[in-house]
Amino acid sequence: MRESEVERYLIKRVKEVGGHQRKFISPGCRGVPDRIVVLDCEVYFVELKAPGKKLRPDQEREHLKIRNAGGNTRVIDSKEAVDAFIRQRRTTCL
Secondary structure, eight states, X not given: OOHHHHHHHHHHHHHHTTOEEEEOOOTTOTTOOSEEEEETTEEEEEEEOOTTOOXXXXXXXXXXXXXXXXXXXXXXXXXXXXXXXXXXXOSSOO
């Protein structure tokens, strides 16, 4: 399975559950996650990968910066991982 298939599936599933997502592009800043996903009052920075692929060092650095600032990051590498991500989300806003 290709990364693009995982990404298309994420986009479809987020829409199905009423979430919002956008492609994350940051000129001049390498390694930013692929998508910003908003689900039930939470914002996630999501990196999509082909099954079994790992983050590059620049992506690891960006994820660490986001987490150190209090952000949520996820690495998703399969349709099953997309479904698990959707299931684990909060179901209500505070």
